Amino acid sequence: MNNEKVQNIDSNTACVNASEQQHPGWYNVKYTIVGIIFGIVFVKAEIISWFRIQEMFRLQSFHMFGVIGTAVSVGAISVFLIKKFNVKTIHGEKIVIADKEFNKGQIYGGLLFGFGWALTGACPGPLFAHIGAGFYAVLVVIASAVAGTWTYGYFRDKLPH
Amino acid sequence: MMEQIIQPWPWYVAGILIGLIVPALLILGNKTFGISSNLRHVCAACFPADIKFFKYDWKKEIWNFFFVGGIFAGAFLANYFLMTDAPIAVSPALQSELAGYGLTDYSYMLPKELFSFEALLTVRGFIIMVIGGFLVGFGTRYAGGCTSGHAIMGLSNLQWPSLVATICFMVGGFLMANIILPWILSL
Known part of the structure; x- marks a missing residue:
């Protein structure tokens, strides 16, 4: 039973959202651009700071709660809109998000x-x-x-x- | 404008930009946001060791390495071109607690007394860097995701298992920071 369950998790944790489409490798540069923005935000909003994380877990600062809370809100509204209006990828594929x-x-x-x-x-x-x-x-x-x-x-x- | 960019960014600016990564990755190529998977892909690519968990076509997930490459580059750019020399502003309560453990250097985002190659030779530095890193890798994979995959992507998609995971991340963090870490820092 345990083994079957583990198999099941496998399909849920690896390559769950692999797009069916094949693209040349350099297409991946678009993800690098998103990553660059993310990296800048990490540093500029001090999300990478050990001190900010300690403040969060000691309830000494609102900063990290604000960051995560806002990110989840924006993400949730985005996912809702994508589903509601059946938004496609830039390559015309249907957007699928696997359940956890x-x-x-x-x-x-x-x-x-x-x-x-x-x-x-x-x-x-x-x-x-x-x-x-x-x-x-x-x-x-x-x-x-x-x-x-x-x-x-x-x-x-x-x-x- | 430049003056504001150089200063630390407020939480709502960071939160909005991070939240927008979710639709950006979905619309650019049907990718779900999740960073800790990269640790698994590194294992699959470099040390699969015939373990079933690491036997899959990691090349299909190579987009995530490109994404992480962007994080490197973005952090580099921000650190070298968009920073002031001002020390990190830390809450007075945390400052006084840390001073008790001899941690007083606020010149960088991490306390240099804990995160350096020399600190590895101290008991508390070893626990924080080596054991801490191990728990991050082990725990995220056991939980099936980290702050990005569960807390941001999973909650955005209203997945209750991700809510369970996120609550457990926070409970674990509260216990460690308030109960166990003070003891480790005093070693």
Whole structure:
């Protein structure tokens, strides 16, 4: 039973939204442009700051709650409009967003990530931004995060889901 | 205008721009926002080790590496061209707490006393950088996403499992920051 469930999660966590269309590799540059804007926002709004994350978890500042709350609101309105008006991609494809299926990993994994988030003061996006901003010691944190992901993959069948 | 760009940006500007990444990725190519997946793709590309979880066609997800490449570049540009030399403004309550652990350097976004190659040789630096990083990688994949995939993308799409995950992220963070981290910082 457990194995079947794990299989199920597989299809939900990898390549869920793979577009059916084939494009030349350089088309991916459009995602780099979106990433550049994201990277600038990360640094300019101090979202990559360890101090901002500590303030958030100690309820000493509204900043991060405001950032996340506004982002979710804007994202939710956007998704609602995309669905309501059946907006297509720039290549004319129908937009599909896979549903997230519940499993206990969202609880156990969520708590563990919460611990890591408060320790490092960073979720995965800001980790990459730190390297761009020249803080090379964070490469150690990224290497550890890759090791953590790999360890999860290795023990996955034995973990409760 | 330039004066405002150089100053730290307010939360609503950041929130709106980050929220717009969700429709941007969907409309540009049917991609869902999610960063921690890249850690999995790195494993799949470099160390699959015959583990089923890492045996999939990671090349189909290569757009996400391009996206992360953009984050690098954007962070570089912002840090070198759009910053002042002013120290990070931190709430007085946090400042006085951190001073108790000998953390007083606000010249960068991270406390240099904790995040440096030298700090790796200290107990608290090792726990924060190495164990902390490990928990980020292990926890996000176990949860099936991070702040971007669950908290922003999942909640935007009104997915209740993402709400569960987001609440657990916050509960874990509150416990760590308020109960366990003070002890680690005093090591």
